[in-house]
Amino acid sequence: MKREGSPWTGLWAVVFKELADNLSSTRMRLLEGLIFLTAVGTVFAATQTLRTVAEPAAQDPVIFLRIFSLQVRLGEAELPSFVAFMGFLVPLMGIALAFDSINGEYLRRTMSRVLAQPIYRDAVLMGKFLAGMATLATTLTALWLLVTGLSMIRLGVVPEPREVARGFAFLLATLAYGGVWLALAMVCSVHFRQPATSAMAALAVWLFFAVFWEILAGLIFNVVSAVASGGPEAADALDRFRLFLSRLNPNTLYSETVLVLLNPEIRTLGPLLALVVQLEAAGAIPRTLLPLSQSLLLVWPQVTGLVAAVILLFATAYVLFQRQEVRA
Amino acid sequence: MTPVIETQGLTKQYGSIVAVRDLNLRLQAGEVYGLLGPNGSGKTTTILMLLGLTEPTAGTASVLGFDPLRNPLEVKRRVGYMPDSVGFYDELTAAENLQYTARLNGIPAADAGVRITEVLARMGLTQVAHRPVATFSRGMRQRLGLADVLLKRPEIAILDEPTMGLDPEAAHEFLELIRGLKAEGITVLLASHLLHQVQAVCDRVGLFHRGRMVLEGTVEALTTRVLGGAYRIRVEARPDNLERTFRSIPGVVGVVAERPGLYHLEAQQDCRSEVARRVVSEGGQLLGLGLERSSLDDVYTRYFQEARGEA
Numbered sequence: 181m182k183r184e185g186s187p188w189t190g191l192w193a194v195v196f197k198e199l200a201d202n203l204s205s206t207r208m209r210l211l212e213g214l215i216f217l218t219a220v221g222t223v224f225a226a227t228q229t230l231r232t233v234a235e236p237a238a239q240d241p242v243i244f245l246r247i248f249s250l251q252v253r254l255g256e257a258e259l260p261s262f263v264a265f266m267g268f269l270v271p272l273m274g275i276a277l278a279f280d281s282i283n284g285e286y287l288r289r290t291m292s293r294v295l296a297q298p299i300y301r302d303a304v305l306m307g308k309f310l311a312g313m314a315t316l317a318t319t320l321t322a323l324w325l326l327v328t329g330l331s332m333i334r335l336g337v338v339p340e341p342r343e344v345a346r347g348f349a350f351l352l353a354t355l356a357y358g359g360v361w362l363a364l365a366m367v368c369s370v371h372f373r374q375p376a377t378s379a380m381a382a383l384a385v386w387l388f389f390a391v392f393w394e395i396l397a398g399l400i401f402n403v404v405s406a407v408a409s410g411g412p413e414a415a416d417a418l419d420r421f422r423l424f425l426s427r428l429n430p431n432t433l434y435s436e437t438v439l440v441l442l443n444p445e446i447r448t449l450g451p452l453l454a455l456v457v458q459l460e461a462a463g464a465i466p467r468t469l470l471p472l473s474q475s476l477l478l479v480w481p482q483v484t485g486l487v488a489a490v491i492l493l494f495a496t497a498y499v500l501f502q503r504q505e506v507r508a
Numbered sequence: 509m510t511p512v513i514e515t516q517g518l519t520k521q522y523g524s525i526v527a528v529r530d531l532n533l534r535l536q537a538g539e540v541y542g543l544l545g546p547n548g549s550g551k552t553t554t555i556l557m558l559l560g561l562t563e564p565t566a567g568t569a570s571v572l573g574f575d576p577l578r579n580p581l582e583v584k585r586r587v588g589y590m591p592d593s594v595g596f597y598d599e600l601t602a603a604e605n606l607q608y609t610a611r612l613n614g615i616p617a618a619d620a621g622v623r624i625t626e627v628l629a630r631m632g633l634t635q636v637a638h639r640p641v642a643t644f645s646r647g648m649r650q651r652l653g654l655a656d657v658l659l660k661r662p663e664i665a666i667l668d669e670p671t672m673g674l675d676p677e678a679a680h681e682f683l684e685l686i687r688g689l690k691a692e693g694i695t696v697l698l699a700s701h702l703l704h705q706v707q708a709v710c711d712r713v714g715l716f717h718r719g720r721m722v723l724e725g726t727v728e729a730l731t732t733r734v735l736g737g738a739y740r741i742r743v744e745a746r747p748d749n750l751e752r753t754f755r756s757i758p759g760v761v762g763v764v765a766e767r768p769g770l771y772h773l774e775a776q777q778d779c780r781s782e783v784a785r786r787v788v789s790e791g792g793q794l795l796g797l798g799l800e801r802s803s804l805d806d807v808y809t810r811y812f813q814e815a816r817g818e819a
Contacts, residue, residue: 185580297612298582300581
């Protein structure tokens with residue numbers, strides 16, 4: 181039976197309400213503070229290193245992009261790069277924004293009152309998701325501008341358009357990555373009635389992919405390679421299999437995307453990467469920078485994978501939510 | 509007059525449990541209808557089906573001429589619903605909570621401001637309009653819930669357990685507010701398990717038992733039908749052997765001596781003056797005489813006693 185009326189009725193009311201909630205919540209302020217400190221810390225450390233290295237800064241054509249990905253040694257300790265920090269702060273932020281979005285409404289007993297207004301459930305779920313994405317986008321853009329601005333002051337160099345373009349692509353990729361965790365937390369918030377359980381479940385998934393997936397993938401790979409036999413073709417297939425396994429992890433997809441976007445000299449991903457780097461170092465291949473369009477082509481599958489994960493997770497949340505009984 | 513709410517054979521099953529069975533409900537415009545019964549007898553499920561928030565297993569419903577399943581938006585635009593133990597966003601103020609409802613209803617901002625002031629004043633919440641709802645008492649929340657319903661200027665107001673958790677005085681005030689809705693021409697459907705509390709405001713009631721509507725009609729009609737006599741007269745008199753005297757009064761169908769000197773008469777009409785006359789003419793002392801309103805609780809209990817007895 182077809183229902184009448186637009187599923188978008190009331191969508192913007194929900195979006196603006198949720199956005200206001202997100203931006204004013206203590207939870208967001210804490211995360212913003214954390215990210216701000218990270219940004220300032222890594223930028224200062226990175227620019228310090230860049231200023232003191234033997235090679236004058238001006239000779240590096242994409243010096244601005246180095247700030248994002250430079251790993252800094254501070255005495256004995258190694259400070260992770262800005263990108264590495266984002267790799268775990270962005271999931272945390274995505275999860276923090278959405279882990280109680282649906283079950284929180286049930287808990288406050290506002291759900292049936294909101295659904296008794298002339299809107300469909302679609303508007304509630306979509307509105308909350310869009311508001312989450314908008315919050316992520318706002319925070320990440322502010323952060324990106326902050327890093328770029330600080331670097332300009334510290335380095336005394338103005339970024340070139342291609343650096344800005346790559347930085348912007350990096351921003352969008354990070355947003356898609358954050359979207360994956362936001363959508364995941366949303367699924368948890370629909371499925372689990374207690375916000376604490378939902379937060380734990382979302383964090384468990386994140387931890388699984390951050391720590392255990394590589395181990396598990398290694399185990400699977402070992403089992404498969406033990407039974408596999410054949411010539412070089414089989415070995416090649418095995419390599420591809422290993423790569424396939426590791427790319428089921430959104431973290432891998434994101435780190436590969438960022439690696440290519442922020443390092444224009446990277447021409448390939450996967451097993452050939454090490455070889456190409458070696459050949460370049462030996463001078464067998466000229467060391468050149470890829471134009472942005474080529475880098476984008478290179479990571480297109482990864483980005484598609486991230487966006488697909490967002491859509492898939494959101495669709496799961498949607499189906500679960502539509503089938504849920506309203507009464508708590 | 510066409511009914512504003514009409515259901516035919518409305519049924520909802522959760523697995524093997526039947527929450528609502530074959531319900532035929534008809535509400536006329538402007539009446540206050542009480543959907544009464546104990547917890548878990550299917551009242552809330554019925555309401556959710558009327559609002560299109562849950563899908564019936566069988567049967568049809570029509571609310572103001574719309575099918576809630578196919579066109580829930582049109583239904584919800586015209587029907588206000590206050591869920592049981594209504595919740596608000598605690599960190600927002602009363603006015604901000606209502607503003608969100610206004611936006612969800614697509615009420616233009618300028619109009620919304622006027623309406624919010626109006627409904628808050630009507631519910632006596634003007635003083636606390638800009639205080640966070642977290643600081644509200646149960647009674648204030650309940651009144652804010654009614655303000656939330658009135659904001660959209662509904663044709664029908666559906667109130668689920670409106671007096672639950674309120675102290676007697678607050679409950680009484682709240683029922684007064686509901687009576688005010690009727691005066692405005694709003695049809696009210698209220699669900700409650702506190703039968704005696706809401707019977708005074710209901711024009712008609714439907715008694716629910718295990719998903720089935722077992723009795724329907726005005727409170728008077730139901731008491732006459734189930735309790736036999738519609739009048740319960742309480743007599744305090746001496747000496748304490750007047751039972752037979754009372755039984756011989758025309759219209760009296762039952763006499764119960766609660767304790768020596770205290771009788772409860774069930775009568776088909778108001779025969780208080782005849783009772784007084786008999787007591788005096790027998791040389792007795794009349795110490796007290798009064799009419800007791802029979803309560804729906806009695807109806808409910810009695811009906812199921814009989815139903816069990818027959819089964």
